Amino acid sequence: MNTGIRILLSLSIMASMAVAAPIGITAPQAAVAATTQTKAMPATSTVYVNGQEMQSDLYTISICKKVNATDHYCDINDDLYVKLRDFAKTLQGTDKEFAVGYDSAKKKMNLLSGKAYKPVGGELKKTNSESLQNAKPSDAGLLLDGQAATATAYTIKGSTYYKLRDLCTIFKLPVSTRTYDNSIRIHTYGELSTTLVAGNTLERSSVDYNYSNWFSPSKRFLYISGGQLQVLEASETRSQLIIHSFSSDYKELGQKKVPMELPLFGGFHQSQDGNYYVIYGQNNREDSDRKVVYRVVKYDNSWKKIAQVDITDVYVSEPFHASNVTMDSYNDKLIIHSGRLRYLTDDGLRHQSNISFLIDTKTMTVLEQPMNHVSHSFATYVRFDGNRIVYVDHGDAWPRSIVLQVESNGGIEQTVDLITFPGKLGDNYTGANLGGLEVASLNDLIVGADSGTKGTKNVFLSVVPKNAQQSSDVKTIWLTNYTTKSSVRIKNQTHLVKLSDNKFVVMWEELTEAGEPTVVYAVIDGSGSIIQKPKKLPGVPSPGNMMPLVQNGNLTWYYSQTTDLVEWYTLRIQ
Secondary structure, X not given: OEEEEEEEEEOOOXXXXXXXXXXXXXXXXXXHOOOEEEEEEEOOOEEEEOOEXXXXXXXXXXXXXXXXXXXXXXXXXEEEEEEHHHHHHHOOOOOOOEEEEEEOOOOEEEEEEOOOOOOOOOOOOOOOXXXXXXXXXXXXXXXXXXXXXXOOEEEEOOEEEEEHHHHHHHOOOOEEEEOOOOEEEXXXXXXXXXXXXXXXXXXXXXXXXXXXXXXXXXXXXXXXXXXEEEEEEEEOOOOEEEEEEEOOOOOEEEEEEEEOOOOEEEEEEEOOOOOEEEEEEOOOOOOOOOOOOEEEEEEOOOOOEEEEXXXXXOXXXXXXXXXXOEEEEEOOEEEEEEEEEEEEOOOOOEEEEEEEEEEEOOXXXXXXXXXXXOEEEEEEEEEEEOOEEEXXXXXXXXXXXXXXXXXXOOEEEEEEEEEEOOOOOOOOOOOEEEEEEEEOOOEEEEEEEEOOXXXXXXXXXEEEEOOOXXXXXXXXXXOOOOOOOOOOEEEEEEEEEEXXXXXXXXXXXXXXXXXXXXXXXXXXXXXXXXXXXXXXXXXXXXXXXOOOEEEOOEEEEEEOOOOOEEEEEEEOOO
């Protein structure tokens, strides 16, 4: 793609200065008649392959008109050019590795997909040159497994450079250009599909997983309705829900805007009954028993409002405070589990704890407020298991643990500490994060991250038999084993995704020493046995504070930080 930038530069000007030049500068009349030259300008973009920076000289090709002995006016094209063997060496050891041969009969380089690359020496020797170079179009064609392949090429400093995008097209590699940090991202993972969509209308950044000592409600949800992919974004500043519809190839088909009914958005749930449920809230700092603090609204699948239930007098001054919100439904019942800030007490404080509501979705009435107290509760997850309701909380005092509670027959029948924390009761820092809860055939599964005895966070999986009564009944499996000396750091982004009653995916994000994100995933069965060991996908971003969508046994999510591009990811699970 041509940027349309035209700029006056000297022969030795730095490329970074060229990129910073104003757009739309036109050459004076004298330059129009000047000699046209093709120049190679050192690229200012950084290329990452699987999260690792490509250590190669990269150039953009510019058509320049010489004004005098030192100055040129250049039309700058932003396509990057790279040496073939630098590209091959970068892909060595990946799912897209290829060998470089030569077809003497056709007099062309022959790229052999899936074959081991044999270095010849001199690859990936970055010179950091800052000067313009002469560039000459090259007819050095390519073959892919003996068949003609198309790639534009130029001769620069005696070497042949190929257009990077053309090489990526040959090997079916997705290329993501992130203008906000001037980087180009390439992934080579066989199980991962990436679709890049320009002209993004999504408003919320996907870098939104904010969980230090406590979690927060998700403002983004991904689901399917009417065969179309839907993204719900909650905008509290504009007091509306924005629902984006996408085609199967991620082209946006339209939007729907639904007014919020109270100032705060808590969460969204797509129920088995075909309807949507949204919980809203508003602050109640006056501690009024009459003020509506929660409103649960029932919509049909066209977002037409059907009914609502208002909730008052529940000892709440701030709903959704210092925790997330999860919901589940079963047999015309909706369970909601979250955190709240309570009324002012005699000690002059407002204490935080969990709060839950069980709602009859046919009559839209509150059936009960379960007695499953945890305080403080910094993350809350809930799932139906038939008539069982399973709650998991991240507590820092009462109790100071990650605790599972099971409600049956209208009362709490099981309370089991999964991981206990050292320190004083009520100290907000526990060194842990709670990431997800799902129900298997015989066990309840919980994931998160905890510092434990290692002094640095590791990802855990707790397997809790459904008849468990005490901590000794719980099997805790550590999916990572990092120490304080490790250069890798676990970020607080764990997800547990259910594919079936006996197949689950655990996802989390790690940061390399260089700060590059790495999504890691493992596949487990309902007993916690590892079906697929943890596999790292360096350079792939996390779903953020949004559950990945399950489609045909695969996981879909997206990454977006600006309004010009969305990166859609689909992870195929074996």
